[in-house]
Every structure is written in C-alpha cells, then in structure tokens.
Amino acid sequence: xxxxxxxxxxxxxxxxxxxxxxxxxxxxxxxxxxxxxxxxxxxxxxxxxxxxxxxxxxxxxxxxxxxxxxxxxxxxxxxxxxxxxxxxxxxxxxxxxxxxxxxxxxxxxxxxxxxxxxxxxxxxxxxxxxxxxxxxxxxxxxxxxxxxxxxxxxxxxxxxxxxxxxxxxxxxxxxxxxxxxxxxxxxxxxxxxxxxxxxxxxxxxxxxxxxxxxxxxxxxxxxxxxxxxxxxxxxxxxxxxxxxxxxxxxxxxxxxxxxxxxxxxxxxxxxxxxxxxxxxxxxxxxxxxxxxxxxxxxxxxxxxxxxxxxxxxxxxxxxxxxxxxxxxx
Amino acid sequence: xxxxxxxxxxxxxxxxxxxxxxxxxxxxxxxxxxxxxxxxxxxxxxxxxxxxxxxxxxxxxxxxxxxxxxxxxxxxxxxxxxxxxxxxxxxxxxxxxxxxxxxxxxxxxxxxxxxxxxxxxxxxxxxxxxxxxxxxxxxxxxxxxxxxxxxxxxxxxxxxxxxxxxxxxxxxxxxxxxxxxxxxxxxxxxxxxxxxxxxxxxxxxxxxxxxxxxxxxxxxxxxxxxxxxxxxxxxxxxxxxxxxxxxxxxxxxxxxxxxxxxxxxxxxxxxxxxxxxxxxxxx
Numbered sequence: 171x172x173x174x175x176x177x178x179x180x181x182x183x184x185x186x187x188x189x190x191x192x193x194x195x196x197x198x199x200x201x202x203x204x205x206x207x208x209x210x211x212x213x214x215x216x217x218x219x220x221x222x223x224x225x226x227x228x229x230x231x232x233x234x235x236x237x238x239x240x241x242x243x244x245x246x247x248x249x250x251x252x253x254x255x256x257x258x259x260x261x262x263x264x265x266x267x268x269x270x271x272x273x274x275x276x277x278x279x280x281x282x283x284x285x286x287x288x289x290x291x292x293x294x295x296x297x298x299x300x301x302x303x304x305x306x307x308x309x310x311x312x313x314x315x316x317x318x319x320x321x322x323x324x325x326x327x328x329x330x331x332x333x334x335x336x337x338x339x340x341x342x343x344x345x346x347x348x349x350x351x352x353x354x355x356x357x358x359x360x361x362x363x364x365x366x367x368x369x370x371x372x373x374x375x376x377x378x379x380x381x382x383x384x385x386x387x388x389x390x391x392x393x394x395x396x397x398x399x400x401x402x403x404x405x406x407x408x409x410x411x412x413x414x415x416x417x418x419x420x421x422x423x424x425x426x427x428x429x430x431x432x433x434x435x436x437x438x439x440x441x442x443x444x445x446x447x448x449x450x451x452x453x454x455x456x457x458x459x460x461x462x463x464x465x466x467x468x469x470x471x472x473x474x475x476x477x478x479x480x481x482x483x484x485x486x487x488x489x490x491x492x493x494x495x496x497x498x499x
Numbered sequence: 500x501x502x503x504x505x506x507x508x509x510x511x512x513x514x515x516x517x518x519x520x521x522x523x524x525x526x527x528x529x530x531x532x533x534x535x536x537x538x539x540x541x542x543x544x545x546x547x548x549x550x551x552x553x554x555x556x557x558x559x560x561x562x563x564x565x566x567x568x569x570x571x572x573x574x575x576x577x578x579x580x581x582x583x584x585x586x587x588x589x590x591x592x593x594x595x596x597x598x599x600x601x602x603x604x605x606x607x608x609x610x611x612x613x614x615x616x617x618x619x620x621x622x623x624x625x626x627x628x629x630x631x632x633x634x635x636x637x638x639x640x641x642x643x644x645x646x647x648x649x650x651x652x653x654x655x656x657x658x659x660x661x662x663x664x665x666x667x668x669x670x671x672x673x674x675x676x677x678x679x680x681x682x683x684x685x686x687x688x689x690x691x692x693x694x695x696x697x698x699x700x701x702x703x704x705x706x707x708x709x710x711x712x713x714x715x716x717x718x719x720x721x722x723x724x725x726x727x728x729x730x731x732x733x734x735x736x737x738x739x740x741x742x743x744x745x746x747x748x749x750x751x752x753x754x755x756x757x758x759x760x761x762x763x764x765x766x767x768x769x770x771x772x773x774x775x776x777x778x779x780x781x782x
Contacts, residue, residue, distance in 0.1 A: 178604055181684045185600025186612060188593050192652035196631070197622065203630030212633075268516050274509050282520050284768040285527045287775065291764055292531075293713040295731040296756050299738050300534055303749060311533055311549040318550075345526065350775060357776035377512075398621075406625050409715045413735055428625050428716070435629055436720055446629040453626040460621035476610070 201453070207446035215440045230447035240448060242422045243430040250336060250426070251404030254343035259396065261348050266355035267381050272367060283356075286349030294346070294409035301342055302414050305329055329415050332423040339410055339424055351396050358392035359385060391466060398463040402456055408432065427452055531757065538751035545746040561747040568742065569725065572755045575733035578644070582718075582729060583711040585648035590707045591700050593652045598661035599692050603674055613662070620655040625716055632720055642724045647717060657703055660778060664699040665692075702774030705767055712760070730756050 209227050210220040223229050234240050265286075269279050289297070304311045308325040316322045328334045362385070370384045408428035411418060418425040427448065435445035532552065537545055540555040565572075601613055624631070632641075640646050669692055677687045693700070715731040722728060728736075736742075737752045764771065 178684075179606040182600045182604030182606035182609060184684075185596050185604070185688070189597040189616075189653050189658065192593070192650065193619070193655075196650035197619070197627060197653060200627040200630035200634055201622070203633060204627050205630075207629055207633065265520075274513060276513070276516055276520075278520075280769075280772075282524065283772050285524045287768075287772060288527050288531075288761075288764065291709050291713075291760055291771070292757055293715075293731050293734065293760065295713070295715045295734045296753050299734060299749070300530060300753050302738070303746070303753075304530070304533070306549075306746075309546045309549050314549040349527075353772060353775045402621055402623065406623050408625065409713075409731070412715070413738055416738070431625070431628070432716070432720070435632070442629055442633065449626040449629055453622075456621065456623060456626065460618075463621065 204446045204449050204453075207443055208450045210443050212442045212446075213440055213444075230443045231451070234444055234447045234451065237444075239422060239425065240427070240430055243425045243427045246336070246422070246424065247405055247407060247426040247428075250340050250343065250407065250424075251401065253336075254340040254347070255397075255400055255404065258344045258348045258351055258400075259393075262351035262355050262396075263386075265348075265352045266359055267377075267385060269352075269356050270359040271377070272364075272371075273377070283349070283353060286352060288349070289346045290350050292346075295413055297342055297346065298410040298413040301338055302329070305334075305338060330420060332420050335415055335419040335423040339414060342410055342414075343404070343407070347400070351400070354396055355389065355392060358389050362388045394466050395463065398459050401459050405452060405456060405459075531761070534750050534757070535754050538747065538754040540747055540750075542744060542746045542748075545750075549746075557747055558751070561745075561751040564745050565742075565748040565752050570733055570736050570742070570752055571725075571728075572730075572733060572752065574726070575728055575730040575756075576759070578727055579712055579730040582644050582647045583708050585644070586651035586711045587704050587707040589648060590651040590654040590657055591704050594654050594657035594661050594703070595665075595693065595696055595700060596688065597658045598665050599669075599688050601658075601662050602665045602669065603671065603692075616655045616658050620659060622655075624650075628716070628720060635721060641721050642727050644727065646721055647711075647714075651707070651711075654707070657707070660703060661696065661699060665696060668699075669695050702770055702777065705771055706774060706778075709760070 207220065208230055210222055212220045226232070269276060269283075305313075305328040307313065307327040307329070310328075312328065313322075313325040317325065329338075366384055366388070367380065370380045375383065406428050407426045411424040411426045411429050412432065415424055418429060431445045431448050431452075433439075434441045434448065533550060536551055536554050537549070538561060539558045540551065541557040541560065544551075544555055544557075597616075601609060601616075635641050635643075635646050673691060674687055677691055682690075713731060714729075715735070718727075718729045718732055719735075722732065734753065734756050737749050742749050742752070
C-alpha cells in the first residue's frame, strides 16, 4: 500500500511542473531582473548591457524617492484610491444589507445586480476616453447639461481644474467597482448562519442594530479581502489615468505611480533603471499588503490539523525512542 | 396598530431602496446610452447638443471617417480574440492541472508548494514589467503574441480557486476506481476530472477572457507594431489628434469596442454574477 502511494507521488510533481516552469520564466525571473536593474545604469532605447552602479548602489532609489513627480504620483495614487474606496465600501455595504434583508424582500434584485456590475466588465481604456469626451470643452455632454439647466452661463473647461480631474477618476473607479464589492459582500452575508439573524430578530433588534451588531462583525474576513484586493488594484491604477487626460493634466493631477513607471521607461526617456527602482518600491508595499491578506486567509483549520499531525508524529517518535531505549536497557 | 406602523416604515424603507436602486441603474446605463446614441449623430449635431436620446442617421458617415484613419477595429478585434482565447485556454487548463496535482496526489513539497502559490497570488504584472520587457527584448520576442499568452500558464489565483472547488467536487474514489480499470493518470485528468470541473472552468474562463481582453498595460509595452494592436490599444488611438474634432466617430469607435463585451454580458451575466459571488467565498 505504501509503495503504491510513492509510485503515484511523482505525478504530483509532473502536474505542477508546467505552472512552476511558467512562473520561473515569466514571473520570478522578471522580478529578480527588475530588482537588479534598479541597482544598475541601464537606460536608453535598445540597451541591454547592464553595469552595477559603482559609486552609490542605491542611487536610483534615492533619486526616485527625492523625485517630485514620484512623490506627487505616490500621493495621488493613495488619495485617489482612498476617496474612491470609502464611498464604494459604504454604498456596497448598504446595498448588500438591503438585498439580504429577510424582513422585506426586494424585487428585481437580479436585474439590479446585473446593471450595477455592468461598468466593471467594460474596458477601462474605453471608459477613460468616454469620460474624457463627456467632460469635453467647449461642448461635451456635461457642459451641455450644465448650460441647459442654467447652472453655468458659459461652457466650463472642467479638466483644467486639478480637483475635477482627480474627482472624475475617483468617480470612475467608484462607478466601476461598487457593484463588484456589493456582490462580494452579499455572498459574504449569505454565508453567515441564518440562525444568528433569526435570534437577533427574536430578541427584537431592528434593522440598524442587526446590521451593526450581527452583520458587520461576521463580515470581517470578507471586508479585509475587499480592502486588500482593492488596495492592490488601486496602487496599480494605470489605464484610466494614462488615457483620461493627455500628460496627466494640470500639475500632474492624475499621475499615478504606474503611469510614472511607464513614462520613465517607455515614453521618451527610457530610464529603465529608475523605473525599476520605482517598481521595487511599489512591489515592497504590495507585498506588505498581500502578507496581511495571506495571514488572514490561511486555512485555519487545516493549519491546526497539520500541527496536530506533527505533534502526534513527534509523540510517536518519542515513544519509539523510549521503547528502543527501554529495549537497550 | 403596531403592525400598521411597522408596515408603514416598511413602505417608506422600500421607497428609499427603490429610489436609490433606480438612480444607480440610470448612473450605470446613461453613459453607454449617450455613447451609442452619439455614435449615430454628426459632429455638428453633437456640438449643438451633446446630450440626446434620439438617434440620428449619420452612423455610416461616422463609420467612413473612423475607418479612413489609423483606427482598425476589426484587426484589433481579431488580435484581442487570439490573445484572450489563447491566454484563457492556457490559464484554465494548466490551473486545473496544477490543482489536480495538489488535490489528488500526496507528495513531499505539496504543502509548501500550495503556500507558495497563495503567497504569489497577489504579485501584479506591472511591478515586474521592466524586467519582463528587457527579457522579451533580449530574445527578440516583442510583438510576439505568445509573450502575452504563455505567462497565463502560471495563474496562481486561478489555481487557488480550482483547488478550493475541486476538493469537495472530485471524490478520490472515482480516481481510484479508474486506476483499477487501468486508466493512465493523464487520461483520468482529461476524461474524468476536467468534465467534473466544468462549472468552475466556465466561470473562471469568462473572467480570464474579460481580464485579458481589457488588458492595456502589457500589450502597450510589448506590442509596438500596429499590425498587432489589441482593442484597448486601438481605443487609445481615438484619443490622439487624428480624431480631434470628429466627435461622432470617436463615440462610434468607443461603441465598437464595447459592443462585443455588452453582447457577451447580456448572455452570460447570470454566470458572471454567480462567479463573482463564488470567487469571494473561500472554499
């Protein structure tokens, strides 16, 4: 029996080899290579020879951290993520609580879910250009609505304003993702044992109380999942800021770190070393964020089981040892 | 009396819910409605009134202007189809294979390998792009679509999902009895495990396809030859100076890139919504 198991084990390796090989070539090697480039003088189109910096090995990192554009980009990325995420999670929670309310059933839920999720599947590049057209000057749809309603006499050049430019991107992110977050939260709430809700209702708690004392505490893991995945996605924001306004608007209003990295490496200056250094900085931040998620999502039961198994093995070995000792004596 | 007041708050509650939901529905659909309607209107009409719900008759004229320049939606469509299909097939087949290796067999580094898969799940392609580009450039494979397809073989998040789905769905007794009947391991995977995994494969395939279809960053870096442009890169051309004042054509170009997605969504929305819900709930 034991022998048979050993003979099948090699298929475990076989089946996982394609994944491992593809990962080594297309992910691990590029990651290490990117990190190395961060310490070199690699720049210029078509250059592939790399030399490590001899004077100050961390020069690229220092340059990047002191670079005004990078600082702006970094600040913008966080700002735009936070301003889109807070209303997004609040609205998603509200809708999820409504859609799972046991006391009054909401008709047409299926339809609403489909419609709210729709913006998420649409190409972000298309959405960026569509919204840029909406805020066009002098005669975009938004200006048309403003003048028709008498809110403004003359057409407004919206995207010349830093806060409007950022606000529109925040809105797009919010608009594309609240439906997704809502569906995730709905399935999270449906996963909570219904008995808890029944008990709360019997105890006479109203909707608001049920939400704050029953639903929210039980959603902790799912909320963390939403937070971290949204953060990682938000830190990589590229398509929309890249295409929304040419040259990222007034004062680099919509410059994000991903766009910064792209501009450093692939548009004009070909400063691969600096782009790589910026990538490594982002990589470290994302690693910290994922580590939080990884720790939270681990199969807790399985880890316990594994620990128990190891303990048993240890006890078994110990008893064997003692038995041997006893035999010798 | 008590039930009456309860009923009344319930009615008020329902009104609030429906007002918010209908408002959000309009918010979701309005931008696309304007886009589609404006793609049938002339630039002059759009300049007079950019918002209209009444289609006009300039669709073909807009199309002629659109296709007369560098925007080639059909080529972009074909390239996107090739890349997205290839990457999706690679991702679902090899992810299921890896999950099968993790679920069915007992091997020494299985646990560490799975922890590793989970650890790398969140690594984004963007932060590794500089190294990836340099590697691809060195072996002269920029503009080769394989460089956008083959990396999908290693899709850690999908492996994680497939494993979670496979553990309850695939009973090891079936595998065992197939072995007794003399089936080879690869045969068992292809003929027994894959069909059992069909529902999971379907939902994951939809997401992989949409993600690849919408991907802008990697193709933008790797594909420099306009023969290879994918749909999102084609879209970015609409932003350039060549279409500056051709509003109708810009809206039409945007519509053409969105239409395939909307049609697919109309047919598959049920599965997509179910897939989103399923993906979030762990095992």
